[in-house]
Amino acid sequence: MKIASWNVNSVNARLPTVLEVLKNLELDVVCFQEIKCIDDNFPRLEIEDMGYNIITHGQKSYNGVAILSKHPIEDVQIGLPGDDEDDQARYIEALIMGETPVRVASIYLPNGNPFPGPKFDYKLAWMDRLNARAKELLSYEEAVVLAGDYNCIPRDEDCYDPAAWVDDALAQPETRGKFRELQWMGYTEGFAARDNRGHQYTFWDYQAGAWQKDNGIRIDHLLCSPQAADKLKSVSIYKDARGMTKPSDHVPIIGEFEL
């Protein structure tokens, strides 16, 4: 089973590109972030035509997450526990009913810039809520994949120029620490476990020729519970997507599981 995470940066603005990538990759489960539309405006018919069931947690203009699955979807959770005061659509979770069920979340973690400031504080508080949910999920002893745009550069070698990121929310020690908490509690970071090379990016800014210079960062991650990590065969980054017409600034990261 192939499970992917992809920040599409508006599903409607680049629908032809999205459909082409989905056709090329033949994924079983796809987690989208930044769909940037309300649920009613999600291009449901076009994607259902490719054989996907779809759940969305959208909002007007900003954020928005979705899960596509070729298998039936059950037990849908919208938002994180403790999100009641939060109007930003950044989390959706569901049980994917393949041969072996796997619980999958699509996560759009706050960017947190400028650092320091209220947006960074919001990011850290959001990470605490995510980590609490992640811990709760471990107690189910299921295969779980927490897939998303974590807006976290885990190590200096996961960017082109660490000096450019020292004052940025994506590389702060607090951000890295809370991301690492997921690993301390028992989640395996898929790319680190199955590849772990440096300078393998999932995001290149639209500005300043970042793509041409390979000035990227690795911020999209697949966090796997022990039951999922045991079945993780390989992780790949579909870099070609960044060179397509009307690309997202992120590319898909794909985990292949023996599930």
Next chain:
DNA sequence: ATGTCCTACACCGTAGGA
């Protein structure tokens, strides 16, 4: 650290977010 792109809203430019 900004050579871009997306969205909305009030209008065919500008602001805000990333």
